[in-house]
Amino acid sequence: MMGGVIAFLQGDRQADQVVPPSGFTARLTSFTAGAMAFLTVFALALSLATGRLADRWNAELARTSTVRISAPEGQMAAQSEAVLNVLRTTPGIQTARVMSDAEQRKLLEPWFGPDLPLDSLPIPRLIEVIESSGGPDIEGLRLRLSAEAPGAVLDDHTRWRRPLVTAATRLRMMGLLSILLIAGSTAAMITLAAQSALAANGQVISVLRLIGARDVYIARAFVRRFTVRAFVGALIGTIAAMVTTFFLPAAAEEGAFLTGLGFQGIHWLLPVLIPIMAAIVAFWATRIAAFRVLKRLM
Amino acid sequence: MIELKNAAFSYGGRDILMDMNLRLSPGSFHFLTGPSGSGKTTFMRLCYQALQPSSGLLRIFERDVRAMDRDDVARMRRRIGVVHQDCQFLNHLNLAQNVLLPLQVSEREDEIDEEQLLDLLGWVGLADHKDAMPAELSGGERQRAALARAIIMSPDLIIADEPTGNVDWEMAQRLLSLLIELNKMGKTILLATHDLNLIRTAKAEVSARVLRIQDQRLHLAGADL
Structure with missing residues (x-):
């Protein structure tokens, strides 16, 4: 099979020359393949990035929860200690610790700025809870907390996590769907370009049929030309998109969603498949179009 | 037949x-x-x-x-060699390439060498036109070129x-x-x-x-x- 592919790519110089050079359809095919490859790289990057985001949110939020204590100034320390006692004796809790003022200030900084006077504001105390693999009985824990510390509220992040993970998963699906749509559009456009080239070369085809050329011989000259053009166009588009992606902002803690949209690690190799896929799509689109047109001729 | x-x-x-x-x-x-x-x-x-x-x-x-x-x-x-009144050629190929086309599409182009091709073109009186493009040929020359193309496969x-x-x-x-x-x-x-x-x-x-x-x-x- 590999030998067949190499022979196809090397081509038959004499067979290729029976089809006259067609500048417009050549440029159209290369441009289409290049533009589609460019879009595919971004759709792929978006899909992979949202996939990573969904996995990270799922992993990070699934095993953590927060206890928020709202109590009068004089009772804050006592209720905090009571909550910690409950948490230490609850199965399924790995660690629990009171967040420092500096950590709380950092959490609030994006909304209130760096000079927030925590002491003068009635800000609830936060306790970070890391769960062990099995996790605690959430409902039982809530009951115990309300009994020991009436001002404590357990937030297991479920209500945040679910819509975020759902949104990220759907974005990933949309990215994959976009890639399929782009592949379909590429096939449609290359089919139209191939049909246009075949129609423009009606006289060439009828001469070739008259002198005994088989359909496969005529089709091969067109198919190889369009496949090579699509491959070269897609290669250029892919390289351009990868360079652009490389210069996108890297993932940052503060950036959350809009940073880190590029590729990471082995995922940089995936775009290599795009020119190959474009060539395969062009091969079949042109081949089907060519045989359909040739079938109409005797 | x-x-x-x-x-x-x-x-x-x-x-x-x-x-x-x-x-x-x-x-x-x-x-x-x-x-x-x-x-x-x-x-x-x-x-x-x-x-x-x-x-x-x-x-x-x-x-x-x-x-x-x-x-x-x-x-x-x-x-079957076919010659039409309004014979068609591939206009981007020269006369020799057009005449050789039937052998080429049959993947038998090795069966004829340069000398045999010139003999054939000479037989139809077109040996001096082998590099001419179809648009440069007169009506009679086109007919003879079509005949040469029709018979090259014998x-x-x-x-x-x-x-x-x-x-x-x-x-x-x-x-x-x-x-x-x-x-x-x-x-x-x-x-x-x-x-x-x-x-x-x-x-x-x-x-x-x-x-x-x-x-x-x-x-x-x-x-x-």
Whole structure:
């Protein structure tokens, strides 16, 4: 099979020359393949990035929860200690610790700025809870907390996590769907370009049929030309998109969603498949179009 | 070589040719005559299967055309050289490349060398034009180039549809003499023409039969000329 592919790519110089050079359809095919490859790289990057985001949110939020204590100034320390006692004796809790003022200030900084006077504001105390693999009985824990510390509220992040993970998963699906749509559009456009080239070369085809050329011989000259053009166009588009992606902002803690949209690690190799896929799509689109047109001729 | 039994061809509900019966023997020379629009070109196209008969039997090289797939038709056409009045070439290739095309599409281009190609072009009087582009050739030169392309595969049958229609008398005689020479080499010739002088000129040199299409039917116009 590999030998067949190499022979196809090397081509038959004499067979290729029976089809006259067609500048417009050549440029159209290369441009289409290049533009589609460019879009595919971004759709792929978006899909992979949202996939990573969904996995990270799922992993990070699934095993953590927060206890928020709202109590009068004089009772804050006592209720905090009571909550910690409950948490230490609850199965399924790995660690629990009171967040420092500096950590709380950092959490609030994006909304209130760096000079927030925590002491003068009635800000609830936060306790970070890391769960062990099995996790605690959430409902039982809530009951115990309300009994020991009436001002404590357990937030297991479920209500945040679910819509975020759902949104990220759907974005990933949309990215994959976009890639399929782009592949379909590429096939449609290359089919139209191939049909246009075949129609423009009606006289060439009828001469070739008259002198005994088989359909496969005529089709091969067109198919190889369009496949090579699509491959070269897609290669250029892919390289351009990868360079652009490389210069996108890297993932940052503060950036959350809009940073880190590029590729990471082995995922940089995936775009290599795009020119190959474009060539395969062009091969079949042109081949089907060519045989359909040739079938109409005797 | 070509056999028709009660063959007919109709198009758009209109009968073009009816009740055709004919057997072209190997090595024979047949003229096909008839008024303009009588169906000569349609008949020729049936003979190299650019058209299919609507009814009846058509056998080419002992094979029923209805049993042929597209690859069979392509292979069958390699045994038939066709020359049209309005012969078509690939305009981006030069004369030598156009003449070599039938060998190339059959993947037999190694069967002829440069010297043999020049001999062939010399035989049709175009050796000096081998690098010329089709647009640079005159009407007569195009006809001779088409003839060279038609015979490069050494076909069993040569079908020429009004090849002398667009050339002067001298060129017409030259083309005829080439076809007669091919017939003497054993090739079967089917030549459509409305030029009776051409048929009379051939009479002296070759045993030819004349077919005539009239009233949508094929008639044998007489004994050997």
